[in-house]
Amino acid sequence: MQHLKLLANDNRGLNELENGTGLVGWNEVTQGSILPSFEGDATNIAHLKSEERTYSGYNSYTATVASWRVLKPVYNRDICIDCQNCWVWCPDSSILSRDKQMLGIDYDHCKGCSVCVEVCPTNPKSLIMFSEQTLLEDALTQWPEKKKKEDK
């Protein structure tokens, strides 16, 4: 699994969500409970980047669902044109982008749905699905060539 820690205080994906963690399910939480999303004062938290916020252990940001995935998207920086299509369409906000530049995949939260691959417009695509076990460096060596236009 790739960990893309943007800052030292980034607590993304610390908790593995699976049986035996001692965490209760959403349907077991006592009515009236308050589960704070952030540790401490959350004033102006909307102005901070996600990795600068101190998320509490109750927030899904601190959880990882990487073990749910069978296929993963692999990103090829050499081909990407930073169009942001993948960032816009990802249903899990798992495309990491800063200042309109694609940075990579948040593998702690990506579910492997392949929507980002479908909407990537480059030739060849800058995102391709590989099996979860494939090493990122191996995937990059298997990248397809540019498809030629068919003769009319």
Ligand code: SF4
């Ligand atoms: S595979 Fe799905 S969840 Fe993962 S980054 Fe792509 S669009 Fe997002």
Ligand code: SF4
């Ligand atoms: S959709 Fe493809 S080309 Fe556009 S930013 Fe994402 S990876 Fe890059």
